[in-house]
Amino acid sequence: MTEIKHVGVVGAGQMGRGITEVCARAGLHVTLCDVTEDRARAGLAGVADSLLKAEKRGAVTSEDRAHALAGISVTGDLSRLGGADLVIEAAVEDEQAKTALFRQLGDIVTDPAAVLASNTSSIPIARLAAAAGRPETVIGLHFFNPVPVLPLVEIVPSLHTSKSTELRVRAFAEDVLGKRTIVAQDRAGFVVNSLLIPYLLAAVRMVASGTATAEDIDTGMTAGCAHPMGPLRLADLIGLDTVAAIGEALYEEYREPLYAPPPLLRRMVESGLLGRKSGQGFFDYQPA
Incomplete structure (x- = not known):
């Protein structure tokens, strides 16, 4: 070799x-x-x-x-x-x-x-x-x-x-x-993102529906499920444009509604609110 x-x-x-x-x-x-x-x-x-x-x-x-x-x-x-x-x-x-x-x-x-x-x-x-x-x-x-x-x-x-x-x-x-x-088999999302992206998109839908604030959703998953980072801070870290793009690719492959990026995520991407890399996403990363 x-x-x-x-x-x-x-x-x-x-x-x-x-x-x-x-x-x-x-x-x-x-x-x-x-x-x-x-x-x-x-x-x-x-x-x-x-x-x-x-x-x-x-x-x-x-x-x-x-x-x-x-x-x-x-x-x-x-x-x-x-x-x-x-x-x-x-x-x-x-x-x-x-x-x-x-x-x-x-x-x-x-x-x-x-x-x-x-x-x-x-x-x-x-x-x-x-x-x-x-x-x-x-x-x-x-x-x-x-x-x-x-x-x-x-x-x-x-x-x-x-x-x-x-x-x-x-x-x-x-x-x-x-x-x-x-x-992993050659299918959109492979192993990790096929599991992760629906979870992140579900958290976005919870914010959009008013079920809970972004802060409370993330606290629920870190303090209640021992996750090292909440789903919305994780989405901000990945980049909301990337999360949306992966969701689009998964939806194109499987046509399952849980993979479709929700309207709130689309509007945030269109508005340049991309998470950490832009300084603002579901949380504010601008220097104090």
């Missing part, structure tokens, strides 16, 4: 930064790519800040932090990923955007042993694999936010993913990155 030494990450947002960090901390060379080099550099600054916080917590040494940062390069040119052993797409949760990326990556990454993976939360891998034109080496590799903290990765092979690709990626996630893995 060919060793994975060079990882390309497409998308320098929250998830891309987290994936870049865990790969760099594992001693891999990482090329972080976004639509412009400035955006990629902003992503690198986020990684540097996260590593500094990890050092202050005692999770990494100063030497480990410096070594991880030295292993990251940034670019706004997708063709720079042509020599990567593994490319992980972590772009916006939009099927058209991801499909276009995989079409480009299929042309750029020519090594038949290289793997193309998507961090999608809900989009079927088969559609991305078809766009890439090399479906046997395309797989879902779904990390959870915050990536450096949460141990789980969902491995999602499509019907065309080769067994060797699945085993190689699973070994990479477990043995190199130190993650725990589960394998």
Whole structure:
């Protein structure tokens, strides 16, 4: 099995930064790519800040932090990923955007042993694999936010993913990155989001109907069910636009009403109230 030494990450947002960090901390060379080099550099600054916080917590040494940062390069040119052993797409949760990326990556990454993976939360891998034109080496590799903290990765092979690709990626996630893995069928939502998103949307419907306040709903689940975070703060952390997008993908796949984003969530997204990343969602995150 060919060793994975060079990882390309497409998308320098929250998830891309987290994936870049865990790969760099594992001693891999990482090329972080976004639509412009400035955006990629902003992503690198986020990684540097996260590593500094990890050092202050005692999770990494100063030497480990410096070594991880030295292993990251940034670019706004997708063709720079042509020599990567593994490319992980972590772009916006939009099927058209991801499909276009995989079409480009299929042309750029020519090594038949290289793997193309998507961090999608809900989009079927088969559609991305078809766009890439090399479906046997395309797989879902779904990390959870915050990536450096949460141990789980969902491995999602499509019907065309080769067994060797699945085993190689699973070994990479477990043995190199130190993650725990589960394998899910290639259906929208996979395992975790198929269970999580209806729960989050139910909490949104409770707010919309006036059943309880957002604060009381979250307190009910943290104090009454021992959840580490309430559903509405969790939705804010994920990003309300992402929650809505995953709900849409699940509803398209299954046509079950519990997956449909409620009107309140749609209006909040349309109004730019996206949660933590915008400073306001169901809770206020603006500095005091």
